[in-house]
Amino acid sequence: MAELNRPKRIERSDNAVPRGPVRTPSFRPRRDAQGSCEFGRFQAPGHGLDLGAGVRRNRGRSGRCRSGSADARRGGGVHHVRRGRDACMIVGKRRRARRGAGLRHRLNCRRISLGEQAEVDGELRFRYRDAKHVDILLFTEHRDRELEVVTEMARQIRSEHGRKVAIASSIFRPLLASLLVRPKVVVSTSLAQGPASSRPSFRRFTAIARCTST
Amino acid sequence: MYVYLNWEQVLSPLNVEYRRPRDPTSKEIAKHFAWGEDFVQFLVESGVRSENVFIGKLPLAVLQQKAARNRDELKRRMAARFGLDPHVRWLFFPMTCHFAFFSEYHMRSRIVIGSDEQTVMTHGVPYGR
Numbered sequence: 001m002a003e004l005n006r007p008k009r010i011e012r013s014d015n016a017v018p019r020g021p022v023r024t025p026s027f028r029p030r031r032d033a034q035g036s037c038e039f040g041r042f043q044a045p046g047h048g049l050d051l052g053a054g055v056r057r058n059r060g061r062s063g064r065c066r067s068g069s070a071d072a073r074r075g076g077g078v079h080h081v082r083r084g085r086d087a088c089m090i091v092g093k094r095r096r097a098r099r100g101a102g103l104r105h106r107l108n109c110r111r112i113s114l115g116e117q118a119e120v121d122g123e124l125r126f127r128y129r130d131a132k133h134v135d136i137l138l139f140t141e142h143r144d145r146e147l148e149v150v151t152e153m154a155r156q157i158r159s160e161h162g163r164k165v166a167i168a169s170s171i172f173r174p175l176l177a178s179l180l181v182r183p184k185v186v187v188s189t190s191l192a193q194g195p196a197s198s199r200p201s202f203r204r205f206t207a208i209a210r211c212t213s214t
Numbered sequence: 215m216y217v218y219l220n221w222e223q224v225l226s227p228l229n230v231e232y233r234r235p236r237d238p239t240s241k242e243i244a245k246h247f248a249w250g251e252d253f254v255q256f257l258v259e260s261g262v263r264s265e266n267v268f269i270g271k272l273p274l275a276v277l278q279q280k281a282a283r284n285r286d287e288l289k290r291r292m293a294a295r296f297g298l299d300p301h302v303r304w305l306f307f308p309m310t311c312h313f314a315f316f317s318e319y320h321m322r323s324r325i326v327i328g329s330d331e332q333t334v335m336t337h338g339v340p341y342g343r
Contacts, residue, residue: 146221149273149274149277152277153273153277184215185215185216185217186215186216186217187216187217187218187219188216188217188218188219189218189219189220189221190218190219190220190221190222
């Protein structure tokens with residue numbers, strides 16, 4: 001019985017487009033009426049960034065999926081996208097961490113799709129992070145006039161130079177981006193000096209690099 | 215390594231002080247991209263090391279040039295995306311209404327940073343007045 005309950009390990013290459021539902025381990029085993037234990041939660045393939053207005057479909061005010069919805073059957077979670085004028089964010093779907101979990105556990109709950117273009121709800125979406133250790137991290141500020149250009153730049157950097165790229169918002173959760181991504185080169189689009197600029201993120205990257213190098 | 219692409223290099227009396235790099239990271243460590251000699255001069259005058267400034271092209275313009283090689287395909291894609299008629303002639307008017315919607319708070323913030331008060335008040339009328 002213990003063998004059956006053990007979650008299966010999914011081997012997947014970086015360039016492989018995930019096909020079909022991917023079974024990933026959940027944090028607390030759920031038991032059905034028959035008493036069997038289910039470790040897996042089904043996660044839809046390729047959770048790229050969802051920038052559309054339909055991000056919060058089937059979700060309440062808290063952002064979490066409503067029970068009984070298609071997203072809830074796939075495993076629930078919160079699309080980590082801020083609404084607003086310049087909303088854009090690095091990561092795709094954030095799986096639900098248990099209440100009271102620490103910061104590290106919450107960060108480990110975040111998963112980003114690894115496919116080049118992942119098919120979600122019949123649409124091909126862009127991959128916003130290749131890996132944790134990337135060559136170039138592109139900060140972007142404005143969703144309407146910068147993000148499209150930055151994604152095209154990332155495509156060309158990948159295809160023509162074979163580098164790993166990540167795209168992050170310099171406005172929403174840049175601290176999270178600095179914790180999730182270890183880049184060699186940090187690129188900012190703006191020379192802004194305000195709190196929304198990439199300058200605080202530069203300091204964080206420098207601090208993290210100093211901490212990890214010793 | 216930190217790189218500034220500097221996408222907003224069109225300087226005006228209203229934002230020239232606002233765009234000026236001030237922190238040590240921008241001046242001594244980061245690499246800067248410029249579209250022309252004017253912005254290079256602006257950066258060097260602001261204290262950026264000249265060896266950290268590189269002249270390149272605007273990425274958006276490079277991508278547009280690539281896309282514009284096949285104009286019919288580009289027009290067809292834009293028509294499908296924005297719901298326009300591809301069989302008529304299009305006239306594009308770029309409009310910069312940024313300063314028209316400045317609030318007094320943002321104007322004051324530029325004055326605090328170092329912009330001339332008279333210039334700010336001349337170029338931008340606070341929105342709502």
